Amino acid sequence: MSGKLIKCLASSALLITLLCIGALVYIRTDESRFHSETELQQITFLGTYEVDNNGKLLPFNGSIDGLSHDRHHVTVTGTFSEDIPAGRQLMLRIDNLKVTIYAADKKIYSFGEKGTFPHYARSAGNGWDSLISPGISSDDYVRIELENLYTNHSDTAFSVFFQFMYYGYEGELITSLIRSKAMDLLLAVFIFCLGIIAIVYCILLYPLKKVVRQTFCFAGLSLSAGLWFFIDFNVQCYLIPLPVFNNSLDIVCMIITSVFLVSYFILLLHTRWKILLAAEAALEFILLPAATAAQLMGIYDYYDFLNVIIVFTILEGISIPAMILYENIRFSDKINHSLIDSLALVAGMFLQIFGEHRENKTSLFWFKLGFFIFLILQFWHMAKSVKGIIADSTKAALLEEQKQELIEKVQKDPLTGLYNKSATQKQVAGALRTGNPDSLAAFLMIDIDYFKKINDTLGHAAGDSVILIFAGNLRKQFRDGDIVGRIGGDEFAVFIWVPDEVWICEKARKINAALAENITLESGACSITASIGIALAKCEDAEFESLYHQADEALYRAKAAGRNQYSL
Incomplete structure (x- = not known):
């Protein structure tokens, strides 16, 4: 029965992989014979800008210079590069900003006003929003007032807003985002599948009382990492009902992924120094409910704990490779391949944390790819281990059955089945x-x-x-x-x-x-x-x-x- 289930799981994983590859090929192609033509158009804004009402107008070319890590009020005036017909949607990428738009001296849009989001949040969130155009021509005078509600990435919040302005229809934007972020989505789905299969392995192994904790940690690591990959996939704002969690879900997933990662290494390592990792995991485990409570009470925001998380990241990034190398040097006669493979994860995952929050888009893909490769290698080791355990268990059960049959023959009367x-x-x-x-x-x-x-x-x-x-x-x-x-x-x-x-x-x-x-x-x-x-x-x-x-x-x-x- 277990062998059939393993074959079924392997077939399912292969099928999912083929479907993911097929979907990737389809949604990444730009040929019109595969996709219907879209009316989605990117639009730029032309004009001047003023920072903090200082009276100094600067030419605006898509970016705003001279911003410090502080709260800023930016006013941009000018015109759109193209007409936005009435009834079309103007779609905006808002990264924790308060936004007000005036066209022909008439207020047509506002976002992030106080009272429009939960009291415990600092902003209305990080995601996409849209407005129905009343009919804006390229000659209409437009004023856009922006205020950043977070200070740790003010240099990018304003430029992102102007770099990702589209008009058309929301469904077309979602389709475009899926096509542009297809790899992240497929990696997220695939890693999720690894986590689900690992949970099935946990169910199989639980009656045997074998390596369930390690397999459970791998399942949690895969599921949380899959969700983390999905956060960078910009459609998440359409799927999560509370906007504030679009802004903080990446922090939550980061903490959960880190806790499962450290727990996974604690179970893999044998050195007594792993007690340091256990202490770090315990502190991170406490940090998550503490940060959530502070967020809900309006005292602190998840992003206020980002520096604390980075400190944990640095400590783990140093201690985990050191313990892995120490253990493999000390026990050189028996190299733990799972630990060796884990070095790629440590480098990839923690560099990804810095990349995510420093907008290092050129290397972000490779870090995620390294993380993905690590999970595949670990899943391979785990699957081999589970297969061996199930085979040993099946063999032991067969031997026990044969033993009982032999006992029956020795102890029981062949005619009546009673004791001899x-x-x-x-x-x-x-x-x-x-x-x-x-x-x-x-x-x-x-x-x-x-x-x-x-x-x-x-x-x-x-x-x-x-x-x-x-x-x-x-x-x-x-x-x-x-x-x-x-x-x-x-x-x-x-x-x-x-x-x-x-x-x-x-x-x-x-x-x-x-x-x-x-x-x-x-x-x-x-x-x-x-x-x-x-x-x-x-x-x-x-x-x-x-x-x-x-x-x-x-x-x-x-x-x-x-x-x-x-x-x-």
Whole structure:
């Protein structure tokens, strides 16, 4: 079953990969025969700008110079490079800005006004927004007022706003974004799939109690990293309902990814110095709810903790490679390939953090690609490990099954399935050894009356049928924990714990009544009755041999008294 599931997972992963490649080829091509023509047009703004009402007008060419890491109020006046027909959407990329637009001295748009976003947020978010054009010509005088609400990236917030201005329809913009960010989306989907498959592996491994924690950490790492990749994919603002989380979700994903990453290495490493990583992971784990609480109470914003996260990043970026190299040098006879592969992840992931927040777009792809390659290599190691564990478990289960079958053959009577004589003796001896010393033990020997006559008259095949029917009826009279065995041709033995002598006598009377039966076989009909001999003893005084001899003598007395009865 597990082998089939692994093949199914591998086939699913291959299918997803092929679908991703096909989708990438399709959405990246610009040929008109593959895509319908779009009316989406990028537009530029021409004019002058003024910073903080200083009265100094500067020519505007898409960027604003002279900004420090502070709050700024920028006013840009001029015209759009093209007409924006009425009814078309003007789409704007707003990075934590307060925006007001006037056309022909009439206010046509505002974003980020106080009261339009949750009280605990500093801005209305980071994403795309749009307005319906009232009909703006390239000759209309336009004034755009901007104010940055964050100070850690004020140099890029204003330029991004003007570099990504489009008019057309929102659906066309989404399609364009998908095509331009296809690689990030497909990497995110693929990494998500790795995480889901890792969760399935966790479910498979949980009953085996094998490496579940490590596999779980890999699953969390893949899922959080996949979401992190998706954050750079600029359509996320259309999918997340609260705008403020478009601005902070990358920070949240960054912390979660880092926690899972450090936890993953803690489980891989064996050096005692990994306690330092455990401390870092604990601090980051505490940081996430603390930052969330501060955000919701309006005290601090997620981005205020960015420097703290970078400090953690530097510490982890130094300590993890050092521990990996130390462990592989110390245990050079047994190189841990999973740890060696992890060096690529450490470099790629933490450089990506700096790249994300320094807008280092040229190297960002390669860092993500390095991270992706690491996850693939780790998944390969994990899949091989899981396959080996499942194979070993399957082999162990098969050996256990064969062992049980062998035990069954050694201990069980082949005709009735009850314990044979030697097994009955061992079971009774074990029960007496572990029982309460004050408990009362009863040993019953039960013999089919006139069985030799049945054998001689109806034949041995009929005799076997009678024994089989008798054994089945006898077994039904006792509980699962009671010891019932066949100790001879037509002789059976039972060991049970009883409260007192009266109880076992009443039980024996009921057994006599239940075993008395008229049977019709192919070779003829016969009547079955049984004689029962009972031996009683306290557990501390009892031994199998003494119980056996006492019960045998009692059985002899029951037969001598006329059979179909019990004797104590």
